[in-house]
Amino acid sequence: MEIKNVSIIGGGTMGNGIAHVFAQKGFNVNLVEMSSNYLERAIATISKNLDRQVKKQVITEDEKSQTLGRINKIVGVENTPADSDLVIEAIYEDRDAKIKIFSELENLVNKNSIFASNTSSISITELSTVCRADRFIGMHFMNPVPVMKLVEIIKELSVTLGKTPVEVFDYPGFISNRILMPMINEAIFALFEGVASAEDIDTVMKLGMNHPMGPLTLADFIGLDVCLSIMNVLYEGFNDSKYRACPLLKKMVAANKLGRKTGEGFFEYEK
Ligand code: NAI
Numbered sequence: 001m002e003i004k005n006v007s008i009i010g011g012g013t014m015g016n017g018i019a020h021v022f023a024q025k026g027f028n029v030n031l032v033e034m035s036s037n038y039l040e041r042a043i044a045t046i047s048k049n050l051d052r053q054v055k056k057q058v059i060t061e062d063e064k065s066q067t068l069g070r071i072n073k074i075v076g077v078e079n080t081p082a083d084s085d086l087v088i089e090a091i092y093e094d095r096d097a098k099i100k101i102f103s104e105l106e107n108l109v110n111k112n113s114i115f116a117s118n119t120s121s122i123s124i125t126e127l128s129t130v131c132r133a134d135r136f137i138g139m140h141f142m143n144p145v146p147v148m149k150l151v152e153i154i155k156e157l158s159v160t161l162g163k164t165p166v167e168v169f170d171y172p173g174f175i176s177n178r179i180l181m182p183m184i185n186e187a188i189f190a191l192f193e194g195v196a197s198a199e200d201i202d203t204v205m206k207l208g209m210n211h212p213m214g215p216l217t218l219a220d221f222i223g224l225d226v227c228l229s230i231m232n233v234l235y236e237g238f239n240d241s242k243y244r245a246c247p248l249l250k251k252m253v254a255a256n257k258l259g260r261k262t263g264e265g266f267f268e269y270e271k
Contacts (some may be wrong), residue, residue: 080120
């Protein structure tokens with residue numbers, strides 16, 4: 001089956017990156033958001049990120065406008081086009097909310113199209129039970145999508161997008177977050193217990209382990225709410241206390257200090 005029309009539900013951190021990559025590779029993209037304000041924000045981000053690629057001479061001005069021209073703006077999941085060949089859900093990490101979206105999509109979109117979730121940690125099997133389980137995949141992109149090379153799970157399509165696919169069985173957190181999130185959570189515990197400052201924790205991991213970015217900077221980048229949701233899914237999924245979220249992480253999310261997107265997390269950012 002040839003994939004031409006791709007609908008992406010949610011144009012936040014991940015959704016706008018996924019839309020960017022598909023549109024850049026020549027797919028027709030329908031970007032579905034809750035309101036026109038959110039849509040405009042997503043398009044502005046994509047445009048800014050395309051500008052960066054133009055500046056770095058990765059693409060031309062022409063390619064930028066063609067890419068933007070391939071993105072249709074759609075308000076409301078109920079308006080997702082029926083002729084979508086692939087629908088990728090990228091709304092916030094909440095099992096019930098995602099299940100609601102997939103149940104709604106099931107009645108809207110052609111029966112032979114493929115459904116995918118970009119969830120970081122929720123069981124793909126569980127999400128697929130409310131819709132076409134035989135045409136449902138996990139497609140876990142990495143943030144920022146236009147830059148990062150990896151996508152977990154699906155094979156053929158990922159190769160067209162210039163990503164390296166890896167196959168993973170459906171376990172909580174798959175591979176990436178099962179390993180990454182406990183590391184981030186442990187870094188937060190180290191900060192919480194006063195072992196070292198946020199800067200120094202990050203420096204140890206950058207200089208000592210050759211990580212390109214420290215775990216606390218990465219947590220800010222991912223979004224602390226997303227990190228907390230993933231830890232909770234791991235904790236519930238494995239029933240193992242080693243996955244309990246650090247109280248400091250919970251407290252920061254409660255205070256709406258979510259990292260880059262709110263201007264403050266473990267570090268401060270210009271809004
Ligand atoms: P986000 O909070 O930045 O974006 C979610 C977007 O979905 C928002 O723009 C919101 O307006 C929209 N939305 C919510 N309900 C909607 C609805 N009913 N219809 C249409 N749009 C709706 O979240 P983010 O970070 O992009 O995460 C999305 C998914 O990707 C989550 O499942 C997350 O776990 C996963 N993920 C996140 C990564 C990250 O680094 N942030 C990395 C890999 C996966």
